[in-house]
Amino acid sequence: MALRGAFRTRCGLLSLLSQRLPHGNHVRGCVSPFLSTHRRNNSTAPKIKVDFDQTAGVSIMTLQNPPVNSLSLDFLTEFCSALEKLEMDKSCRGVILTSGQPKVFSAGLDIMEMYGKSPERCGEFWRAVQEMWLKLYSSNMVIIAAINGSSPAGGCLMSMTCDYRIMADNPRYSIGLNETQLGIVAPFWFKETMVNTVGHRTTEIALQLGQLYSPTEALDIGLVDKLVPEDQIITTATQTMTKWLAVPDHARQITKSMMRKPTIDKLMSKREPDIQNFVSFITKDPIQKSLGLYLAMLKKRKS
Numbered sequence: 001m002a003l004r005g006a007f008r009t010r011c012g013l014l015s016l017l018s019q020r021l022p023h024g025n026h027v028r029g030c031v032s033p034f035l036s037t038h039r040r041n042n043s044t045a046p047k048i049k050v051d052f053d054q055t056a057g058v059s060i061m062t063l064q065n066p067p068v069n070s071l072s073l074d075f076l077t078e079f080c081s082a083l084e085k086l087e088m089d090k091s092c093r094g095v096i097l098t099s100g101q102p103k104v105f106s107a108g109l110d111i112m113e114m115y116g117k118s119p120e121r122c123g124e125f126w127r128a129v130q131e132m133w134l135k136l137y138s139s140n141m142v143i144i145a146a147i148n149g150s151s152p153a154g155g156c157l158m159s160m161t162c163d164y165r166i167m168a169d170n171p172r173y174s175i176g177l178n179e180t181q182l183g184i185v186a187p188f189w190f191k192e193t194m195v196n197t198v199g200h201r202t203t204e205i206a207l208q209l210g211q212l213y214s215p216t217e218a219l220d221i222g223l224v225d226k227l228v229p230e231d232q233i234i235t236t237a238t239q240t241m242t243k244w245l246a247v248p249d250h251a252r253q254i255t256k257s258m259m260r261k262p263t264i265d266k267l268m269s270k271r272e273p274d275i276q277n278f279v280s281f282i283t284k285d286p287i288q289k290s291l292g293l294y295l296a297m298l299k300k301r302k303s
């Protein structure tokens with residue numbers, strides 16, 4: 001049933017784009033699903049900047065994958081390696097995640113990684129997405145998200161893995177798991193992360209509608225924990241971190257693990273089937289066509 005529904009993607013994508021185009025800038029005419037070019041960030045510049053304050057034991061990880069911090073395979077690989085290094089460094093007890101790109105925390109999974117790629121490559125990509133989630137969700141460190149821009153889909157997932165979320169109070173920003181609006185389905189571990197964050201009923205509504213929330217709405221449902229003016233986001237995150245690090249590590253870590261272990265164990269025991277499921281879903285022709293349309297529309301709305 002879920003698959004059949006997801007195949008009705010054209011309508012979902014079009015309605016999403018017309019909903020989110022700013023200032024009446026609607027999609028005009030017919031959009032070709034074929035994308036011959038796409039500006040990619042092939043730069044070898046680091047995609048993650050890590051600033052470690054040794055005295056405080058806190059690192060700020062700045063996501064810098066222009067233009068919108070989409071989660072590509074390269075980005076995820078570099079991110080996981082940077083996080084693993086911090087995890088192994090006993091002097092680092094806390095991480096603040098933020099974006100170096102204007103207006104966007106993360107645009108979520110890089111759609112180009114799911115479009116026109118071989119099943120092998122899609123599988124490799126999905127394993128990296130799982131790895132990012134596993135590393136963040138099970139981290140022993142305190143992780144605080146300083147969400148200084150929009151954070152749809154995979155960007156919202158990344159934020160939800162953190163222990164505390166501070167968002168810039170700007171009504172132009174949005175956050176949520178909007179997958180159904182793209183005609184795709186948030187996997188069970190995305191769903192469970194959201195249930196663990198905002199509860200079952202709110203998740204049921206949010207996921208079926210593919211709802212993107214303004215910062216105020218996100219605060220109302222508990223998807224974020226605090227709103228601050230954008231220029232205060234890092235100082236607030238740093239102050240919040242001090243409070244969290246005042247709790248003895250071992251007690252906080254055991255408590256965190258107790259809360260999250262069932263969800264982590266579930267993905268760990270289903271990793272391979274989850275990859276197969278993703279690959280078989282994403283490589284289907286109707287899903288590919290829809291992703292192509294969506295990408296074309298993302299570009300078209302600029303012109």
Ligand SMILES: CC/C=C\C/C=C\CCCC/C=C/C(=O)SCCNC(=O)CCNC(=O)[C@H](O)C(C)(C)COP(=O)(O)OP(=O)(O)OC[C@H]1O[C@@H](n2cnc3c(N)ncnc32)[C@H](O)[C@@H]1OP(=O)(O)O
Nearest residue numbers: 039070107108109110111150153154184185278281298299
């Ligand atoms: C039964 C089921 C079993 C298994 C399930 C299987 C699979 C499904 C699971 C898949 C889960 C998916 C999770 C995801 O994260 S999908 C990605 C969803 N993301 C979005 O919808 C966001 C799209 N982007 C935006 O809304 C805006 O870009 C944003 C972030 C608000 C920023 O707006 P703005 O600053 O105006 O920037 P532009 O829109 O102009 O974008 C600039 C540039 O970036 C390109 N781009 C944007 N987002 C993405 C992306 N996610 N991936 C790749 N590229 C992206 C955009 O096209 C522009 O490109 P250009 O070349 O024109 O510069």
